[in-house]
Amino acid sequence: MKELTIISGKGGTGKxxxxxxxxxLAQNKVLADADVDAADLHLILAPxxxxxxxxxxxxxxxxDLDACTECEECLxxxxxxxxxxxxxxxxxxxxxxxxxxxxxxxQAIDFPQNICGKWYISETRFGPMVHAKLxxxxxxxxxxxxxxxxxxxxxxxxxxxxxxxxxxxxGIGCPVxxxxxxxxxxxxxxxxxxxxxxxxxxxxxxxxxxxxxTLACINKFDLNEExxxxxxxCCARNHIALVGRIPYDTSVTHAMVAGKxxxxxxxxxxxxxxxxIWEKVENCLTQV
Amino acid sequence: xxQVRDCYDARIGRMVICIASGKGGTGKxxxxxxxxxxxNGKVQLLxxxxxxxxxxxxxKPELNHTERITTPVPEVDLEKCDFxxxxxxxxxxSAITVIGKKVLTFPELCHSCKGxxxxxxxxxxxxxGRELGVLxxxxxxxxxxxxxxxxxxxxxxxxxxxxxxxHIDPEKIAIIDAPPGTSCPVxxxxxxxxxxxxxTEPTPFGLNDLKLAVGAVRILGxxxxxxxxxxDVGDDRVATYAREENIPILMEIPNDRKIAxxxxxxxxxxxxxxxxxxxxxAMYDKIRELL
Numbered sequence: 001m002k003e004l005t006i007i008s009g010k011g012g013t014g015k016x017x018x019x020x021x022x023x024x025l026a027q028n029k030v031l032a033d034a035d036v037d038a039a040d041l042h043l044i045l046a047p048x049x050x051x052x053x054x055x056x057x058x059x060x061x062x063x064d065l066d067a068c069t070e071c072e073e074c075l076x077x078x079x080x081x082x083x084x085x086x087x088x089x090x091x092x093x094x095x096x097x098x099x100x101x102x103x104x105x106x107q108a109i110d111f112p113q114n115i116c117g118k119w120y121i122s123e124t125r126f127g128p129m130v131h132a133k134l135x136x137x138x139x140x141x142x143x144x145x146x147x148x149x150x151x152x153x154x155x156x157x158x159x160x161x162x163x164x165x166x167x168x169x170x171g172i173g174c175p176v177x178x179x180x181x182x183x184x185x186x187x188x189x190x191x192x193x194x195x196x197x198x199x200x201x202x203x204x205x206x207x208x209x210x211x212x213x214t215l216a217c218i219n220k221f222d223l224n225e226e227x228x229x230x231x232x233x234c235c236a237r238n239h240i241a242l243v244g245r246i247p248y249d250t251s252v253t254h255a256m257v258a259g260k261x262x263x264x265x266x267x268x269x270x271x272x273x274x275x276x277i278w279e280k281v282e283n284c285l286t287q288v
Numbered sequence: 289x290x291q292v293r294d295c296y297d298a299r300i301g302r303m304v305i306c307i308a309s310g311k312g313g314t315g316k317x318x319x320x321x322x323x324x325x326x327x328n329g330k331v332q333l334l335x336x337x338x339x340x341x342x343x344x345x346x347x348k349p350e351l352n353h354t355e356r357i358t359t360p361v362p363e364v365d366l367e368k369c370d371f372x373x374x375x376x377x378x379x380x381x382s383a384i385t386v387i388g389k390k391v392l393t394f395p396e397l398c399h400s401c402k403g404x405x406x407x408x409x410x411x412x413x414x415x416x417g418r419e420l421g422v423l424x425x426x427x428x429x430x431x432x433x434x435x436x437x438x439x440x441x442x443x444x445x446x447x448x449x450x451x452x453x454x455h456i457d458p459e460k461i462a463i464i465d466a467p468p469g470t471s472c473p474v475x476x477x478x479x480x481x482x483x484x485x486x487x488t489e490p491t492p493f494g495l496n497d498l499k500l501a502v503g504a505v506r507i508l509g510x511x512x513x514x515x516x517x518x519x520d521v522g523d524d525r526v527a528t529y530a531r532e533e534n535i536p537i538l539m540e541i542p543n544d545r546k547i548a549x550x551x552x553x554x555x556x557x558x559x560x561x562x563x564x565x566x567x568x569x570a571m572y573d574k575i576r577e578l579l
Binding site for chain 2: 008009010011012013016036037038040043058059077079080092095096097098099102103134136137138139141142169170171172173174175176177191192193194195198199202203205206209223224227250253256257259
């Protein structure tokens, strides 16, 4: 079984639009949306939810003010300044480390597990999909990303499907690391801007750090062709295989508004480019 | 949350404005850098998108300070350790564990709560630093610049974001460039701001992620407004949503190839469309009225 993770470093370069097109083009696959705190793939794939489960993440301290003797032991020990002088725990600041719980001399602190979100197994017009919704302002997005990927793997095995396509989050931190560790290959979607180039170097560095075969494509390459060439050189220097350049076209936004992937929506130059990119990506997946 | 509003003090002019978005690539950095450059008075720009900071590409600051930022993780003195295992029991993050006569530590999983150090009966655990990244400071004209650069391979950005935010100067207008999304790094960045500007685009993805970002900002009790970037590219559902939710639309910026090309080269919007400066100053004045 092969797993392809699509990431970008910089946000808004077109990851999800590319993934939606791959969803239409690829055969025998499971789709996974690992951008759990700003998931968008469902807006195009319109998943019909078949199975839904709570995602239990970390824990949060809760002080029972009736039992509390106001000794301030917890205040002194908390490294996250999460406890107010009136002994109320700030849910956002609490890291869930349990130090206050352990050291409270009168056991006045409870430590319940949080329900941080939900995850789903769904059916779409392009096959099964695993996705999730992190609760607003909740933590542990990395854990939820790992869960989504694991469930996608289980689903693929159950149904005898040989490919998993993962829509990853932007950035290079915890949820990105969780979305690429152990994947078969990475495709970076970048754009021909100074920010795109700068962020590609960092996310490419992350992929190299984990020694994962990495491909890239340049979205809206004709907005600045000189910058696109610079990105191509950056890819070559960093052993990233450039598998294609996608032109800028307003039809991409129109497709999104219509709730369709661009390859379903029109036969123009964007669809051509994405078709060719998928051919190359598919070929690369057989070799890794 | 009252403590958030208490931060704002009109007498001394302190103002922390956080630019966030939910969806990436909507123009946060463009708004943050151009707003900072357009305002009268003492201004600082803090780039809290430490995973992929870009504000420096536009502001091109002269840096005069670089600092390695670390977080404390355990180091075990095996001479003192009696392998009692209490460190492993208290750790919620599986960052330390005792197996027989061995203590394994996984510094990359450590959240620096120091529970293991506190609980150790033989004082066998001391602190060492795990590098989170670097913090750099400097000036871009009159604008003070601070950003953090997460070390490639480091998973935890919130402690580095907090270090960047520790440089907020209450005598100045602080403009914060937030990371995309709505999870912990964004919440840590937004917390304590006086006002949040959410930058969005009028597309289904923009709207979906805007709603999530509005939810996050409201949990924190921060007043907010919206900027619709490339306002003529998609549909009108973002504007309708803003009206229904009573969220002020602070600015609408049309899709302009000139701005997009300048952006691609790291050139500021106010340098290609100079009249934007007045619009940004007017927007700031409007925000002050809203508070």
